[in-house]
Amino acid sequence: MRLKKCQPVAIDAADPFKNDVLDRKANVEILTQFITSYEQSIVLCIDAGWGQGKTTFIKMWQQYLKKLDIPTIYFNAWESDYTDDALIALIGEIGLAIDNLSGENKSKAKGLFSTLKNKIGYLAKDASLKEWLPIVATIGSLISGGRIKADKIAEFTANLGASLAKDQIEKYEKSKQVLFEFKQELSRLAECYCGNDDKKPLVIFIDELDRCRPNFAIEVLEKAKHLFNVDNIIFVLATDKTQLGHSIRAVYGQGLDVNGYLRRFIDFDYLLPSPVRSDFIVSLSKQLGLDKYLINRITFFAGPLGIILQNLISLYNLTLREQEALCNILNIAVRTRSYFLEDNRVLVLFLLSILKLKFPDLYKSLNKYNKSNFISNVLENINSHYPDNTDNTDNIDNIDNIDNDTYYLKFLEFLECMLLSVIRPASQFSYEETVDDYVRKYNFNDVKKQKLIDSFDMVKGFEITIQELLLIKDTIEISSSFTLNWAV
Template sequence: MCDKQNRVTFETRDEYQRKPIAEKIIRLLESDAKVSPLVIDGSWGSGKTEFCKKLIHLIEDGESSLRPIYVDAFKADHADEPLMTLMAAVLNALPEAEREPLIKKALPAIKFGVKTALKAGTSWLLKQDAADVVEDFKDEVKKAGDELINHAVESVLKDHVDAEQNITTLQAALFELAKDAPIVLFIDELDRCRPDFAVNMLENIKHIFDVEGVQFVLITNFDQLRSSINHCYGTGLEDAQRYLDKFVQFSLSLSDTHKPDGHESVLASVTHLKDLVGNSELLDNTDLEKEGGGYFLASLVAANRLSLREVETLVLHLEIYQSLTDKKGMQTRKDFGYCLLRVLGVFLYCFKPEIAESMRRNALATSDIAAVIGKAELFSKLDEEYPDHGDTVLAMISAEVPSQNGTFFLSEEEKKRWAETFSDYFRGAYGGRSGRFTDIVVEAIETMKLAR
């Protein structure tokens, strides 16, 4: 079961509309389809852990017969015993009366796992088919012809047979346990574990917990899991995928978008941004809460595809900036342009330190800023349409910084045409004069460096 302290459910919060996904996962786990192990894939900071816990609560609060068990693999990887970690999680979820019989049946298999882990060069045996093990050692014995080696081989093979018997006993006990209430182990944070622990966990799931009535849901980053396999076996990405295919029956990616109005897709990170800014006391009553500043900030999040965790980092940095400027940094309703350029400075400091440093040293390429803002070219329809805030900020920077790409170059005539737009953002205070817009960005960067 999941810890009921600070319990978060889909009923209390489902801003990214993920409850329907959870309901479908439950339906799959309850069905006769062989979906275990099932992988819920998501990038770091995409809200996988919260989704996992909400999913478990949905099972617990509903009429499902499933018995969910949560395992934080990252907290256990220092112990280096995946089998013990999994068994401890199962035992912890059982009523006390059911624990003792299972402990007695599980102990021999766990003891063997610990014993072989301490034997250098022998722990890999459990990963092989018995016939392969015998054949491999037979070849080695022929080469060596040493009685000591013969004795060692005989001992290891005997241990292997004992292990098979112990594991069979454990599997039978788990089968009995899951008869009335099927067990689902949710293994979270596997992508944060040491590569060898992550791979050992997968192999324990495959070889020991392949029991009817016991299912696994792995909440992880698939790319990182492939990297762990490559780290352990030194193979290419394609081989890592083949390896995973032996373990994973079904996988799904946690969507980073949702449809608040039922039609248009919105990034979950943008929704998260609006919630965090709206609930921040430090950012209360600032231009970031208004449509303009919030729109530019959201466009930066979208253009750089920030994760939910990265959005939290960004809002924290904006709050730090507000604190360092006595809460005045983003409260510039009169000269809205200040807010936009300061937001850009904080963003660069937070996520693009190389570009921030280039701007401080007056060695910036306009194309770098264009990429951050998410613009492929300068806005060129001033007579027909009104540019958005990102267009205007890019034009401000382009008016002052030599471009390495003609696409981002403003001629003197274009600067005059943009001057009126710039004045709107500063209420005439700048009038399009060069040498100052980039200064505002740099001032924000310097403030974050505690240099001002």
């Protein structure tokens, strides 16, 4: 009965894919072959939505590259978002990685890194501000006792105009030279990480870019492309391009062509495949001890819990992050209110928790004054998520086993009947009458009608009331107020 929390996916040093329940190994192997076949520097974007496991993916990939003796650096952009300059943050992360080197390469890398730091002063974004400080100080000296010496200021600014023009030209020429030298030194530094093996690039992973402040995210892209575009370095961005696009528009305006803008910085996109029918939620339920606990609670519904969970998350398209949130809710709910969550109430807990995650407005509409509308809308929602051709189990998409599919469909039909019992209690209506009305409303065929009748036979004695629905909602609210560490 003790609570557990979801742990981050463990990346085994000897076998990076030991705990890979999403079958990402093939994706990593393909991408590794891709990046090692390029001689030039490239920027590769691993594009996936929120909660689809980007961080775990690139950390598995990073460990896989380490096993191949390909040097890597992991840079969490969001954790460095507090800095004012992305260049400083990137160079700092490269400097920290020097400690992982040894022998002559380490000694050489330290010397090159020291040279890089000296050149950063010319490239950092506050350098121009420092040059203006003496000018501001001089103008300030021409203001005495609150009186402005207009003639002196006019003479100063006239001379300043010519001086600044000359200075800006010289500064431009100097910055170009410094940038050239910076890239040369950076390329040599990358060679130290690679052990002078020109077939092994330094791979820099940049994570959580879509969570950064818009200005910082843009600056990271600019620095990665313009300053780090040197031999021996490959950048891999793990980001949600849709969310990153929102950040870019926040800076440059809603009319900006984001895809066109990003093409300036990103050479290749790789859309991380969404996990389909994965074992992730089954793995989480075992990690938390929910599998045995829930099976013991659901005594009358003889169906494999793992198959039911897999199909529910597939139907409702739950992301990995949402699957974990669902397990967190179930984990806390069944252990803190175990006296209440027996049999049918646990099944309703599944449904309401999913509604909270995917359809929050529908979930919030549940109250004692809105009973009929809420049930009607939820039934509509359930029916909209049924696969096509549910009457012929041989033709249902993404179903590998007819017996497993039967459990899964029975589960949904059972939920429908329980919800119907909220607004049409058995003490007032016969279940045949309730089914007839429901079948007419949705124009179901006779096969579906018979399945509902069979499910109502199971529901007898397990009806649920609006008060119990509200109590389950209250349980979900208590459970979801506890935020646990994400596993993905």
